[in-house]
Structure formats: structure tokens, C-alpha cells
Amino acid sequence: MGALFADYRPDESGTPCAVDVRVMARADLDGCVALALARDGGDPAAWRASFERSLDADDRVTFVATREERVVGYGTAGWFAPSTLGPGSTVPDGWYLLGLVVDPEARRHGVGHQLTTARLAWLQARTSRVWYFVSSANPASIDLHSEVGFELVASGIPVPGATFTESGRLYGLALA
Numbered sequence: 001m002g003a004l005f006a007d008y009r010p011d012e013s014g015t016p017c018a019v020d021v022r023v024m025a026r027a028d029l030d031g032c033v034a035l036a037l038a039r040d041g042g043d044p045a046a047w048r049a050s051f052e053r054s055l056d057a058d059d060r061v062t063f064v065a066t067r068e069e070r071v072v073g074y075g076t077a078g079w080f081a082p083s084t085l086g087p088g089s090t091v092p093d094g095w096y097l098l099g100l101v102v103d104p105e106a107r108r109h110g111v112g113h114q115l116t117t118a119r120l121a122w123l124q125a126r127t128s129r130v131w132y133f134v135s136s137a138n139p140a141s142i143d144l145h146s147e148v149g150f151e152l153v154a155s156g157i158p159v160p161g162a163t164f165t166e167s168g169r170l171y172g173l174a175l176a
């Protein structure tokens with residue numbers, strides 16, 4: 001298993017590289033599962049089932065970034081309803097960015113940014129408000145999302161089904 005978060009290198013700048021960003025197809029499942037396992041570990045079948053949910057759902061999408069037909073990143077977005085998962089959540093039900101992973105060898109080339117703008121374009125047809133939660137220990141992700149306009153809404157928040165290194169933060173973005 002790799003590191004959970006990228007090393008934070010704000011003094012470096014990335015170099016763009018060409019990737020194909022599109023909605024995940026069934027043929028991409030193995031590549032997505034491999035990336036998720038490399039980062040988070042866990043049960044391959046559970047990851048597969050989680051990605052498969054995006055294939056048929058109206059309220060959820062996974063985009064992939066591919067280079068020479070190989071999946072080098074994925075990002076999911078969809079409706080998330082913490083109120084249905086039990087008491088104790090202070091985060092709203094709504095449309096969320098729900099997971100973004102880029103292959104360590106493909107990082108800092110704009111892949112995460114492209115997967116994020118693709119999901120925001122998909123969400124634009126569905127909502128004027130998008131949410132995203134993140135660990136306070138993940139400044140690389142926080143910078144990426146701040147650059148597309150996300151603003152801090154709350155810190156130290158519990159999110160049902162999520163555990164955070166350090167603490168959880170909720171960010172929001174108003175879509176035009």
C-alpha cells in the first residue's frame with residue numbers, strides 16, 4: 001500500500017501532460033480497483049462493487065483519466081446523504097465530490113485538476129452547490145480544490161463512513 005496523501009510540495013509546479021478524461025466504462029474497472037487498492041488497500045471485491053455502482057446510477061459518476069489506454073486516475077461525484085447513515089453528522093445531504101486518486105507516477109501533471117473540472121461540469125446540470133470533505137492532513141488536495149473555488153465551511157467535522165487523519169474539513173463551492 002502506498003502513502004495515503006501526496007507529499008506536500010507547494011514550491012514546485014507541475015507540468016501538464018495529455019490524458020484522456022472521460023466517464024468510466026466497464027473496461028476501466030480493473031484499472032480503478034488497482035489504483036484504489038494501491039492507495040487504500042482493502043477488499044478488491046468491495047472496491048469493484050463500489051465502482052460498479054457508478055456505472056448504472058443516475059446520481060453518481062466516476063471519471064477516469066487514461067494514458068495509452070491505462071487508467072492513471074479516477075474521480076467520483078454523486079449524491080451523498082449522511083443523514084440516512086445515522087445520527088451525529090453535521091454535514092449536509094447534497095452533491096459531493098467523492099474520491100480522487102491519481103497514480104503516484106502521473107501526479108503533478110494536471111490529472112487531478114482535469115478529473116475535478118470534469119466532475120464539476122457533470123454536477124453543473126444537477127445542482128448549484130457542491131460539497132467536498134477532506135482530511136486537514138491533506139494540503140495537496142486542499143490546494144487543488146481551492147484553485148477551482150472551494151471554500152472552507154467547517155473544520156473538525158464528523159462524516160458518517162469516513163475516518164480522518166487529524167480532522168475532517170468541509171468545503172463548499174457555488175456553481176454558476
Ligand SMILES: CC(C)(COP(=O)(O)OP(=O)(O)OC[C@H]1O[C@@H](n2cnc3c(N)ncnc32)[C@H](O)[C@@H]1OP(=O)(O)O)[C@@H](O)C(=O)NCCC(=O)NCCS
Nearest residue numbers: 006008009010014101102107108109110111112113140144
Ligand atoms: C491529491 C491528488 C489527487 C492530486 O493529483 P495531481 O494529478 O497530482 O494534481 P494536479 O497535478 O492536477 O495538481 C493541481 C494543483 O493542485 C496542487 N497540488 C497537487 N499536488 C500537490 C502537492 N503534492 N503539493 C502541493 N500542491 C499540490 C497544486 O496547486 C497543483 O497545481 P501546480 O502543479 O500547477 O502547482 C494526488 O496527489 C493523489 O492522488 N493523492 C492521494 C489521494 C488523495 O489525497 N486524494 C484526495 C482525497 S480528498
